Amino acid sequence: MATPLPFVQTLEALTSFLPEKLKKPRIGIVCGSGLSGLVESFREVVIVPYDKLPGFAKSTVPGHKSALAFGLLGAGEGVPVVAMLGRFHPYEGHTFPTVVYPIRVMAKLGVKNLIITNASGSLNPAIPVGTIVVIQDHLALPNLTGMNPLLGPPTSPNHPRFLPLSDAYSPSLRRLAFLAAHRLSLSRNALAEGIYAWVSGPTYETPAEGRLLRKGGADVVGMSTVPEVVAAREEGLNVMVMSLVTNFVVIPDTYRSIREEVEAELAGKPVELPVAHVVSHDEVLEVGREKAGVMKKLVESIVELIPTVPELH
Numbered sequence: 001m002a003t004p005l006p007f008v009q010t011l012e013a014l015t016s017f018l019p020e021k022l023k024k025p026r027i028g029i030v031c032g033s034g035l036s037g038l039v040e041s042f043r044e045v046v047i048v049p050y051d052k053l054p055g056f057a058k059s060t061v062p063g064h065k066s067a068l069a070f071g072l073l074g075a076g077e078g079v080p081v082v083a084m085l086g087r088f089h090p091y092e093g094h095t096f097p098t099v100v101y102p103i104r105v106m107a108k109l110g111v112k113n114l115i116i117t118n119a120s121g122s123l124n125p126a127i128p129v130g131t132i133v134v135i136q137d138h139l140a141l142p143n144l145t146g147m148n149p150l151l152g153p154p155t156s157p158n159h160p161r162f163l164p165l166s167d168a169y170s171p172s173l174r175r176l177a178f179l180a181a182h183r184l185s186l187s188r189n190a191l192a193e194g195i196y197a198w199v200s201g202p203t204y205e206t207p208a209e210g211r212l213l214r215k216g217g218a219d220v221v222g223m224s225t226v227p228e229v230v231a232a233r234e235e236g237l238n239v240m241v242m243s244l245v246t247n248f249v250v251i252p253d254t255y256r257s258i259r260e261e262v263e264a265e266l267a268g269k270p271v272e273l274p275v276a277h278v279v280s281h282d283e284v285l286e287v288g289r290e291k292a293g294v295m296k297k298l299v300e301s302i303v304e305l306i307p308t309v310p311e312l313h
């Protein structure tokens with residue numbers, strides 16, 4: 001029997017920390033690796049550490065804090081929003097109910113629209129490092145092979161047993177990303193559209209794995225987000241995802257042949273060894289820092305635009 005989730009206690013704790021005007025955020029934001037600086041645009045901020053909230057775990061990944069930030073975002077009076085400064089990944093050892101617990105809490109607070117950000121590796125040569133990819137769809141091998149976040153008894157009797165995901169990424173919200181980019185006079189290349197492959201991590205992909213995902217139609221790959229999207233859709237939220245490309249996944253057309261190198265060496269021919277790029281989380285965080293400003297402006301602009309779209313109310 002699964003342990004019941006402590007929603008009542010979490011909501012009571014939150015109520016005790018928040019002033020009236022921040023108690024009912026309408027928009028939720030998830031800050032990806034190195035992107036917690038999104039909160040710098042918030043006004044009247046209240047930061048609630050995860051360790052003050054029953055049911056919340058601690059994020060153990062560098063570049064992820066462990067707190068919810070409540071505040072007002074955007075011009076004029078501002079829109080009440082809540083942001084996760086740090087997320088939970090299954091590879092940290094967190095269970096799926098824990099990974100998606102903050103999303104379910106956001107839904108219970110009244111959030112209707114969720115903007116998720118993450119860092120990812122590019123599988124598509126036309127999508128360079130630094131691009132922000134507005135996600136159209138996902139390819140989640142774990143979901144198809146027994147690591148689906150909704151395995152087990154439903155969290156609520158109101159949730160459908162069989163959740164459709166053909167419309168997971170809201171066209172209305174995605175539209176706002178491109179309108180916001182236009183408002184901010186970003187170059188056309190700053191934003192792309194594409195498909196996110198979710199892998200469990202914590203290993204980065206081998207070239208063969210990268211090639212498989214690319215052949216399967218994915219443009220970028222990452223280790224988060226999909227469980228959050230699935231839970232958010234189950235909770236009835238509109239979802240959009242912006243993925244910051246922090247590195248290329250190495251997918252060579254051919255492998256270097258060690259046999260040929262040895263044969264050349266034995267024949268006394270000079271051998272030039274290729275220098276392969278090896279991805280690191282430091283590199284991921286560095287690109288996150290470089291692009292945090294653009295991501296922050298985009299999120300703020302999208303938040304300002306959401307109230308103008310009737311179907312997002």
Ligand SMILES: O=P(O)(O)O[C@@H]1C[C@H](O)[C@@H](CO)O1
Pocket residue numbers: 031032033061087089117118119120201222223224225280281284
């Ligand atoms: O939490 P996100 O998806 O933004 O972070 C990515 C995936 C891994 O957690 C980490 C790998 O560098 O960055």
